[in-house]
Amino acid sequence: MxxxxxxxxxxxxxxxxxxxxxxxxxxxxxxxxxRQWFDLTVGESHIGExxxxxxxxxxxxxxxxxxxxxxxxxxxEISVFFGGDLLNQCIATNYTxxxxxxxxxxxxxxxxxxxESLIAGAMCIDGGFAKNVLCATSSHFCSxxxxxxxxxxxxxxxxxxSQWTVTGSGATILSENGTGVRITRxxxxxxxxxxxxxxxxxxxxxxxxxxDTLCAFFEDTNTTPWNYDLIVTGDLGxxxxxxxxxxxxxxxxxAQNLEDCxxxxxxxxxxxxxxxxxxxxxxSVLNSYLLKQLNQGKWHKILFMATGALMSPTSALQGESxxxxxxxxxxxxx
Amino acid sequence: MxxxxxxxxxxxxxxxxxxxxxxxxxxxxxxxxxRQWFDLTVGESHIGExxxxxxxxxxxxxxxxxxxxxxxxxxxEISVFFGGDLLNQCIATNYTxxxxxxxxxxxxxxxxxxxESLIAGAMCIDGGFAKNVLCATSSHFCSxxxxxxxxxxxxxxxxxxSQWTVTGSGATILSENGTGVRITRxxxxxxxxxxxxxxxxxxxxxxxxxxDTLCAFFEDTNTTPWNYDLIVTGDLGxxxxxxxxxxxxxxxxxAQNLEDCxxxxxxxxxxxxxxxxxxxxxxSVLNSYLLKQLNQGKWHKILFMATGALMSPTSALQGESxxxxxxxxxxxxx
Numbered sequence: 001m002x003x004x005x006x007x008x009x010x011x012x013x014x015x016x017x018x019x020x021x022x023x024x025x026x027x028x029x030x031x032x033x034x035r036q037w038f039d040l041t042v043g044e045s046h047i048g049e050x051x052x053x054x055x056x057x058x059x060x061x062x063x064x065x066x067x068x069x070x071x072x073x074x075x076x077e078i079s080v081f082f083g084g085d086l087l088n089q090c091i092a093t094n095y096t097x098x099x100x101x102x103x104x105x106x107x108x109x110x111x112x113x114x115x116e117s118l119i120a121g122a123m124c125i126d127g128g129f130a131k132n133v134l135c136a137t138s139s140h141f142c143s144x145x146x147x148x149x150x151x152x153x154x155x156x157x158x159x160x161x162s163q164w165t166v167t168g169s170g171a172t173i174l175s176e177n178g179t180g181v182r183i184t185r186x187x188x189x190x191x192x193x194x195x196x197x198x199x200x201x202x203x204x205x206x207x208x209x210x211x212d213t214l215c216a217f218f219e220d221t222n223t224t225p226w227n228y229d230l231i232v233t234g235d236l237g238x239x240x241x242x243x244x245x246x247x248x249x250x251x252x253x254x255a256q257n258l259e260d261c262x263x264x265x266x267x268x269x270x271x272x273x274x275x276x277x278x279x280x281x282x283x284s285v286l287n288s289y290l291l292k293q294l295n296q297g298k299w300h301k302i303l304f305m306a307t308g309a310l311m312s313p314t315s316a317l318q319g320e321s322x323x324x325x326x327x328x329x330x331x332x333x334x
Numbered sequence: 335m336x337x338x339x340x341x342x343x344x345x346x347x348x349x350x351x352x353x354x355x356x357x358x359x360x361x362x363x364x365x366x367x368x369r370q371w372f373d374l375t376v377g378e379s380h381i382g383e384x385x386x387x388x389x390x391x392x393x394x395x396x397x398x399x400x401x402x403x404x405x406x407x408x409x410x411e412i413s414v415f416f417g418g419d420l421l422n423q424c425i426a427t428n429y430t431x432x433x434x435x436x437x438x439x440x441x442x443x444x445x446x447x448x449x450e451s452l453i454a455g456a457m458c459i460d461g462g463f464a465k466n467v468l469c470a471t472s473s474h475f476c477s478x479x480x481x482x483x484x485x486x487x488x489x490x491x492x493x494x495x496s497q498w499t500v501t502g503s504g505a506t507i508l509s510e511n512g513t514g515v516r517i518t519r520x521x522x523x524x525x526x527x528x529x530x531x532x533x534x535x536x537x538x539x540x541x542x543x544x545x546d547t548l549c550a551f552f553e554d555t556n557t558t559p560w561n562y563d564l565i566v567t568g569d570l571g572x573x574x575x576x577x578x579x580x581x582x583x584x585x586x587x588x589a590q591n592l593e594d595c596x597x598x599x600x601x602x603x604x605x606x607x608x609x610x611x612x613x614x615x616x617x618s619v620l621n622s623y624l625l626k627q628l629n630q631g632k633w634h635k636i637l638f639m640a641t642g643a644l645m646s647p648t649s650a651l652q653g654e655s656x657x658x659x660x661x662x663x664x665x666x667x668x
Contacts (some may be wrong), residue, residue: 003462004413008437010463071531079338080522088422090442094525094657103342103522104659105454106644108424108442116439123640127461129344138489147648176605188414188437191428199610310440313425320383321430325438 003126006220008213010186016125019132019178020073022066023288024059025280026141026167032266032329037288038168039066045142045167053111056085056092056169061180061281063171063175063287064100064136066211067190071132078102078173079130082117085138085279086110086165090137102134111206111235112189112308113137113168114283115327121174122183131144131176138169139278148199148313162200163237163262163277172291181294185221185330189213193323199316203240203262203274206307209324210236211247213305218253225255230298232290233326234261234282234306237275259312261285262305282306294333300333337460340554342547344520347483348478350459353377353466353512354407355482356400357622359532359596359614360395360475360501366600371622372502373400374379377567378436379501390419390426390474390503395454397621398434398470405466405507412436412507416451419472419613420444420499422479422579426472430496436468445540445569446523446642447471448504449661456517458662465510472503473612482533497532497596497611499573500509506625515628519555525644527657533650537574537596537608540641543658544570545581547639551662552587559589567660568595568616571609576614595619595640616640628667635666 003011023038027192030041040062047055048326068075081100084107089259097104109116110119124130144165150156151196165316174183190274194211196205210233218224225248238246241260248255261282262275293299313322337345357372364375374396381389394417402409412503415434418441419426431438443450451469457466477488478499484490508517517566526546530539537580544567552558559565570578575594582589595616596609620638645654 004464030598051650053652066449084442086423087646088648089420089444089644091646091649092645094652096490097525098527098657101524103524105450105522106442106659107416108425120439123461123463124457124477127457127463129461130338185450188439190437191431192433193432261437310425310428312421313423314387314422315429320385320429322431325440 008187009036009220011078012122012183014126015184016122016135016174018172018181019175020071020173021285021291022063022070024168026315029168029265032270034265034289037292041280046065049282052142053091054085054141054142056138057095059169060092060096060136060138061170067171069171072121073132075100075102078132078134078187078230079293080105080124081134082107082120083136084108084113086144098183111279112306112311112325112327113279114286115268115304115306115329117181118329119186119188119327122186125174125176133174134171134305135280136171137283138167138278139165141165141167144278158273159200160273161266162240163202163274164263164272166281168280168284168286172287181291181331181333183329184332186219187213188329189326189333191323191325193321195321197321202277202309203237204243205250205309206236206324207240207243207247210305210307210326213326215251225253227259228301228303230257230302231255231257231306232259232302234285235277236260236307237262237276237277285327304329304331340474341638342521342550343625345462346517348460349516349518350508351512352506353509354401354405355508355621355625356397356404357504357618358502359394359618362405363500363599366513366604367470368599371626379666384478385424386422386474390472390477391429393503394430394470394472396427397503398468399504401507403667407466409434409436411521412466412468414439415468416441416454417470418442418447420478423509443613444642445613446640446659447613449638449663450642452517452663453520453661454466454646456520458500459508463483467508468476468505470505471613473499475501478612492607493534494607495573496537497608498606499612500599500610500615502614502618504621506621515625515665515667517663518666520624521547521551521662523660525657525659527655531655536643537571538577539643539656540570540658541574541577541581542637544578544641547660549585551591559591561585562635562637564591564593564636565589566593566595566638568619570594571596571610571611573608575616628665638646638663638665
C-alpha cells in the first residue's frame, strides 16, 4: 500500500510510458483549430461503412492501428485492451474488438472513458500484469445524435448550451518499457450529482465532479494549479469550463492554466455552440495536441482530466438528474 | 512481469481475499432451486421505487450494503468500486454510486461483468493500489425486457431458446488482508463472434467465447477440467451449456464437472425456457451458492467464468451478429 497518497490519489512508481498514440477525426474537427495536430481525417460521416455505428467502429480501428504502428508493436503484443464508447452496450468498441482480438476489459465512463482507460491501463502495467496495453475510445456525431437526442433528419434546433459530439477516436499504448510521456499519478473520480436535469447543458452537470476530483487531488498531493504547466479537462465545453473555474475559485484555487478539450477542438465560427463533447473529444485532443506538445517539450507536467455525464435517455425521460464523474491522470515528460 | 502465465493467464501472488459478499434476488429467483443460498428477496418488481430502473439500482444498493456489513467495513474504506450493469449507459450502477460515493471505475461486459469486475479488482488489490475494493453488478427482468426486447405490456411470446433475465444483484468485497476464498488466477477474455444473429439464442452466441477462454487457460496453466472441483459458467443457460460441453469435447476436454449459473437458478417448471441470464444471474449465484459452499469446504478450487453477449438492440436491427466474451477467475478456499 505504498501506491496511495491521501484519500484518493494513486501513485505509479514504475511510471508507465506512452509508447504509441494516434488520433483520427471527422471533417468538422479537421476544419477546426487543432487541424495541424491530428493524424488523420476520415472525411464523410459513413467512412465507407453501411451505418454510423460501424463507421464509429472504423474510427477506433484506425486509431488503434495508428498507435500500434507508432509503438512499433503488433496487436499480439497487446496484453489487454481497455476501452469503451458512448453507444448503448458500447457496440462500437465491441465491434472493433472482433478484428483486434486482444483480451478486452470493456469500460463505460461516458466522456470520461479516455482517462478511465488510462488509469485502468496504468494499474495493469504498474501492477506487473502486462508489458503493453491499449487504451482507446471513440464517438461519432451521427450515432450519438440518433441515440441520445433526435434523428438527424428531424433537424432539431440545438440550444446554445448544447455541445457537439466529436466524430473521432484516440488510442494510446501504455508500456512497461520505452521512452516518452509517463503516467505518474492518477485520481479515480466519484459520482457527483448536482441536480442538473438539462440534457443540453452537460457542462454544468459535469463541472462539480471535475471540481471534486481536482480539489481532492490537490489536497492529497499538497499541490496547487500552479504546480502544473496545464490542467486540461475534457469535455466540459465553454460553459462547464467557466463554471469549473468559478467552483475552483470558491475552493480557494485560481486556475488560470485551465483548458478544456471541448473548448479547444472547435472555433466559435464553427457553430458548435458550447463546444465539443463525446468520448472521442478528449481522446482525440489528448492523442494529438497534448501528447505531441508534451513530447516536443512545450509542457513538462500536465493534468488530464476527462469528465463524463452518466445519464441515459431513459433516465432523462424519467426526470432524473445527471450524475457526473471526472477521472484525472498526471502526465509527465521525462 | 512475473504475474503472467502463457499467453493469457494472470497470476495474483498476493491472493486477494473475498472478505464480504451478498446476494439479493427477485420473487421468481427466490422460488427457484437456490432459495436456501440467497441472502434476501425483494418481492415485487418495483421494490417501492417509481421505475424498474430505480428498482434495479435499489437491488445493487442492497447487495453492496450487505457485502460491506459482512466484511465489517464502512463504505469509506472502499478505495474503488468496479461495476456495471446491462442498462443503456449503465444507469442502474451510476445511480447506486450517487449514494455510495466511492471512487468508481464503470465497466461494461454485458453478463460477463461480475467476472470482469473481480479481475479488475484483483489487479487493483494485487498491484498495491487498494486495501479493499467493491465489485458488483445487477440486472432486472423488467428493465431488461423493456430495453432489449418488448414492453412487458405487449405480452410477446418467448421462444424456447430464450433466457430469462434474472432480477438480482451480487456484490463482492476483495481485500488485501483477511480470510476466506481467494482469487489466485484469472483470464481476460477476447471477443469471439461466431456469427449468431438470433437475439433469442444468446447461449449459442456466448459458448464459443467461453470455449476460447477456457481452452487458453487450460493450455497456459497446463491443467484439465479435472484439476478443478467445479467449472461454472454464467450465464450460458441450458442450450449454451450443452454447446460448450460439445465444443470442449471437440478440443479434447471432457468436462463432466461443468455447471452454469443460468441453468442452476431456475427449475424446469418455472417456465424460464433456456435458463437465467443477465449480469445479476452469475452475480447472485456466485455471491450465494458458490462462495458459501466454497467457505463451507464443499469445493476447494473452482473456475468461475461469466459470459457476455455484446450486442445492442440497434446492432441487432442492423443485422449484425452477436459478439461474445468470457472472463475467468480461479477461486480457492485456503
